[in-house]
Amino acid sequence: MMNLDYLNEVQREAVKCTDGPMMILAGAGSGKTRTLVSKIEYLLKEKKIPSYNILAMTFSNRAAREMRERIQSLSEGMPLSQLLVTTFHSFCARLLRTEANYIGLSRNFSIYDDSEMISVIKNILNRRGISQKEIHPQEIKYYINLVKNKGYFKGCADYEVFAKIDDEIDKDDLFYEIYEEYERELHTSNAVDFGGLIVGVLELFAKHPKILERYQKRFKYLLVDEYQDTNRAQFLFVLLLSEVHKNICVVGDEDQSIYSWRGADINNILDFENYFPEYQYFKLEQNYRSSKNIIDAASHVINQNRMRKGKVMWTDNQGGEIIEVIECLDDTTEAKFITEKILELVDSGVPYSKIAIFYRNNSQSRVIEDSLRKFRIPYKIVGGIKFYDRKEIKDLLSYMKLITNDKDSLSLSRIINSPARGIGAVSLRKLETEAIKNQLSLYELIKDVVNQKDHYSHLKVSSKVFSALSEFVELIESVKLMEKNEDLPSHCYEKILEDSGYLGNLKSVKSYENMARIENLKELLSGIRQFEMACISNKEKPTLSLFLESITLDNSSASEEEEYTDPVVLMTVHSSKGLEYEYVIVSGLEENLFPSAMSLDEGEDRLEEERRLFYVAMTRAMKKLYLSFSKGRLLWGKVQFQDPSRFLFEIPEEYYTWKAFGGRKKNPKKILKKKTEDSYIDYGDEFSQVAPEEDFDSSSSTRYNASSQGADLLASGLAVRHSLYGEGVVVRTEGYGTNEKVTIKFKQGTTKKFLRKYTPLEVLE
DNA sequence: GTTGCGCAGATTTTT
DNA sequence: TCTGCGCAAC
Numbered sequence: 001m002m003n004l005d006y007l008n009e010v011q012r013e014a015v016k017c018t019d020g021p022m023m024i025l026a027g028a029g030s031g032k033t034r035t036l037v038s039k040i041e042y043l044l045k046e047k048k049i050p051s052y053n054i055l056a057m058t059f060s061n062r063a064a065r066e067m068r069e070r071i072q073s074l075s076e077g078m079p080l081s082q083l084l085v086t087t088f089h090s091f092c093a094r095l096l097r098t099e100a101n102y103i104g105l106s107r108n109f110s111i112y113d114d115s116e117m118i119s120v121i122k123n124i125l126n127r128r129g130i131s132q133k134e135i136h137p138q139e140i141k142y143y144i145n146l147v148k149n150k151g152y153f154k155g156c157a158d159y160e161v162f163a164k165i166d167d168e169i170d171k172d173d174l175f176y177e178i179y180e181e182y183e184r185e186l187h188t189s190n191a192v193d194f195g196g197l198i199v200g201v202l203e204l205f206a207k208h209p210k211i212l213e214r215y216q217k218r219f220k221y222l223l224v225d226e227y228q229d230t231n232r233a234q235f236l237f238v239l240l241l242s243e244v245h246k247n248i249c250v251v252g253d254e255d256q257s258i259y260s261w262r263g264a265d266i267n268n269i270l271d272f273e274n275y276f277p278e279y280q281y282f283k284l285e286q287n288y289r290s291s292k293n294i295i296d297a298a299s300h301v302i303n304q305n306r307m308r309k310g311k312v313m314w315t316d317n318q319g320g321e322i323i324e325v326i327e328c329l330d331d332t333t334e335a336k337f338i339t340e341k342i343l344e345l346v347d348s349g350v351p352y353s354k355i356a357i358f359y360r361n362n363s364q365s366r367v368i369e370d371s372l373r374k375f376r377i378p379y380k381i382v383g384g385i386k387f388y389d390r391k392e393i394k395d396l397l398s399y400m401k402l403i404t405n406d407k408d409s410l411s412l413s414r415i416i417n418s419p420a421r422g423i424g425a426v427s428l429r430k431l432e433t434e435a436i437k438n439q440l441s442l443y444e445l446i447k448d449v450v451n452q453k454d455h456y457s458h459l460k461v462s463s464k465v466f467s468a469l470s471e472f473v474e475l476i477e478s479v480k481l482m483e484k485n486e487d488l489p490s491h492c493y494e495k496i497l498e499d500s501g502y503l504g505n506l507k508s509v510k511s512y513e514n515m516a517r518i519e520n521l522k523e524l525l526s527g528i529r530q531f532e533m534a535c536i537s538n539k540e541k542p543t544l545s546l547f548l549e550s551i552t553l554d555n556s557s558a559s560e561e562e563e564y565t566d567p568v569v570l571m572t573v574h575s576s577k578g579l580e581y582e583y584v585i586v587s588g589l590e591e592n593l594f595p596s597a598m599s600l601d602e603g604e605d606r607l608e609e610e611r612r613l614f615y616v617a618m619t620r621a622m623k624k625l626y627l628s629f630s631k632g633r634l635l636w637g638k639v640q641f642q643d644p645s646r647f648l649f650e651i652p653e654e655y656y657t658w659k660a661f662g663g664r665k666k667n668p669k670k671i672l673k674k675k676t677e678d679s680y681i682d683y684g685d686e687f688s689q690v691a692p693e694e695d696f697d698s699s700s701s702t703r704y705n706a707s708s709q710g711a712d713l714l715a716s717g718l719a720v721r722h723s724l725y726g727e728g729v730v731v732r733t734e735g736y737g738t739n740e741k742v743t744i745k746f747k748q749g750t751t752k753k754f755l756r757k758y759t760p761l762e763v764l765e
Numbered sequence: 766g767t768t769g770c771g772c773a774g775a776t777t778t779t780t
Numbered sequence: 781t782c783t784g785c786g787c788a789a790c
Contacts, residue, residue: 574779
């Protein structure tokens with residue numbers, strides 16, 4: 001008999017209740033993952049369900065990974081290779097690849113991310129002569145996503161509804177036309193966007209009931225995590241899959257629903273009983289994570305929301321430390337408060353990695369990073385790393401997408417002229433028009449032009465362009481051959497890099513920027529190698545298209561060099577969901593920032609979502625919570641005066657103390673040391689005095705050993721000499737470690753940005 | 766066809 | 781402040 005003693009009463013009941021529809025409402029920190037993992041273990045061990053019959057779906061890759069690992073560690077010796085714990089998106093991608101031909105795709109289809117979606121839309125607008133000022137591509141994107149998130153597709157039962165009537169999707173005929181054109185465009189490119197992955201499966205199931213039946217039979221037990229984040233399309237998908245066995249278990253928390261802007265539909269929780277009247281219902285309300293003080297404060301905040309099923313969080317934990325609200329003069333001061341607080345905590349023995357800093361939007365991280373860097377506090381940013389957004393990376397990925405899917409004209413047009421081959425916009429446009437005329441994909445046409453030059457004499461392709469085209473085709477064909485012969489993705493990659501001239505081009509101009517690019521391309525290579533290794537250990541064949549899929553669907557796994565063992569963690573509140581830290585600092589608690597200005601314009605529902613977001617932030621903290629805000633903030637070049645967030649006043653006074661940091665006395669409650677006050681006035685100096693020379697290594701082994709970088713600490717205002725450009729002054733620094741970038745203003749008047757590790761700089765006294 | 770400059774507009778949140 | 785776009789010059 002499996003040991004369930006480590007579960008509480010409700011958890012245990014939820015685990016044992018395996019058959020029929022059920023919903024677990026799990027409050028923050030109530031052991032949700034633990035329950036889910038035990039339930040799967042229970043199914044496997046007690047009910048002897050083959051892992052092949054279980055499907056567990058999560059929303060994020062991180063959650064899927066975590067759950068998989070935990071199940072693996074619990075089930076030694078159990079055959080788990082068939083157990084599916086994945087995200088909606090990767091599951092649907094896999095399913096679509098297997099069944100692709102049923103819906104007119106081939107299995108090597110490309111997956112378009114958001115920016116590619118925008119590119120397609122821009123192309124369409126251009127073609128129609130619509131300026132981007134008249135209709136913002138973003139607006140179209142939003143509309144298309146709305147349609148897909150609701151699970152509508154052409155030919156679906158509610159097709160008419162989606163086209164004209166659905167009152168949320170209230171757009172005119174032009175939008176609808178563009179939507180249709182967009183769908184055609186993707187289809188001819190053999191590509192699918194994020195939303196299309198889910199909707200594609202719905203369409204497949206609707207049109208081929210036999211296939212649906214096959215999957216229904218296989219997945220006898222369905223588990224859905226983060227149920228509050230599912231959109232309508234995902235809900236319909238789950239509904240279909242579970243129709244036969246009805247063994248569906250959803251786990252969620254309506255108070256942590258923070259993705260409505262991406263289509264998450266809170267009604268999926270509120271309406272569950274309409275679809276499954278006989279459903280069982282469990283509430284996990286005991287919180288194991290946070291101190292009583294934090295729980296009570298957070299409960300008071302979330303209680304202001306009307307759209308709830310209603311849970312009452314409680315805990316056996318101690319009262320714990322009081323919450324601190326910190327009023328700061330401006331954003332720089334706030335960053336300084338954060339820095340000092342971290343140093344203070346670390347001095348008292350807290351490891352860096354037990355401390356997290358949250359903010360409402362990504363742009364807020366910069367100021368904080370700058371300050372942390374000045375004190376050499378190791379930090380890591382979760383999410384927000386845009387490795388795959390870099391130009392050179394996108395270019396090489398486009399090459400590879402074209403190799404796996406030669407109908408992908410978007411990728412082709414991206415790289416046809418990079419490196420510059422003398423095929424500019426004019427030639428491209430000419431080829432595109434011809435391709436459309438001949439019903440060919442762009443690549444097919446180009447290949448045709450190269451092979452049968454005479455047929456295309458009317459195009460008047462210059463000999464220069466022609467030879468560029470044939471060289472290009474030759475390259476693509478040879479790599480396609482490699483891919484076909486199952487050569488490793490990394491070999492294909494290297495071939496492209498060399499033979500396209502991309503690398504040579506970067507090497508030919510010796511600039512620091514190019515060196516950084518080359519470095520990134522190397523990093524991509526090691527990413528590919530890593531992927532290959534992972535495949536091999538999973539006994540899976542490493543193919544290019546699998547690699548491409550893994551990075552479009554999960555960009556968190558990539559390029560996460562674990563540079564420091566023990567860093568402070570920075571992230572947006574959104575990405576903090578599901579995580580916990582002993583010490584949490586939520587920054588920027590100001591009106592129009594958190595809650596965001598946009599949500600304030602859009603009515604009560606959006607405000608409630610912001611409040612849930614704040615609730616999520618608060619409930620990440622285990623021991624102590626700091627809530628900071630600035631009275632002034634530098635926003636696009638100007639200082640804006642900010643009011644403290646309304647959410648602060650929703651916390652009953654007994655749960656917090658209000659302190660001020662920096663600036664003149666204003667709030668009577670504040671307890672301000674004289675020293676801090678002074679430090680604000682000439683803080684630039686104080687930073688450079690205190691920061692660099694302290695011996696960080698002697699006190700604690702967990703601290704980042706700064707000297708290992710072998711570089712001087714650079715701070716704004718420092719005079720330096722650059723071997724090429726001469727003397728200058730550091731204007732600012734960003735990034736950290738090997739990614740540290742430094743902007744220098746030179747005496748001759750130019751300002752340049754360098755990647756630190758390539759830049760020989762001499763610090764002048 | 767390519768490069769470089771100047772201006773306008775932008776900030777939620779992400780699979 | 782930063783980015784992306786359009787336009788003009790080479």
